[in-house]
Amino acid sequence: MIEVAEELEYFKDKRLQVSIFMSPMNVHVNRNPVGGVVQYYEYHPGKYLVAWHPKSSTENERTTVVINNGKTDILIRQIAGAVARRIINYLQVGQQVAQGGEMGFIRFGSRVDLFLPLDAKIEVKIGQAVKGNVDVIAKLN
Secondary structure (H helix, E strand, O other), X not given: OEEEEEEOOOOOEEEEEEEEEEOOOOOOEEXXXXXXXXXXXXXXXXXXXXXXXOOHHHHEOEEXXXXXXXXXXXXXXXXXXXXXXXXXXXXXXXXXXXXXXXXXXXXXXXXXXXXEOOOOEEOOOOOXXXXXXXXXXXXXX
């Protein structure tokens, strides 16, 4: 999914949302989309709807992380799916992280949502298979 969405947990305004679904056959290591300082971290227990379901972003077990790269904040949400039921996240508020460094992983069939500034230039297409630390998701202005 690529769309403008209302992000209500941290930004409380509209952002460009890019959702990446991972099937049970994919590698589920999640990487930092930008380098910078972790500004926010929150774990939310929840349901285990299938990860592609629109409500999984707000109702499923998930973690929300915000990284500031010195110019803007990027929100990353790890979402457990119906099979996953286990999110691991290594980050802590105040931690300096490198772009491409491991932020954690989700076990089996899951999703990651990125909430980007509205002026970000999306570099991927809906349905494209992306590889962590290889494919550029978006370019920030």
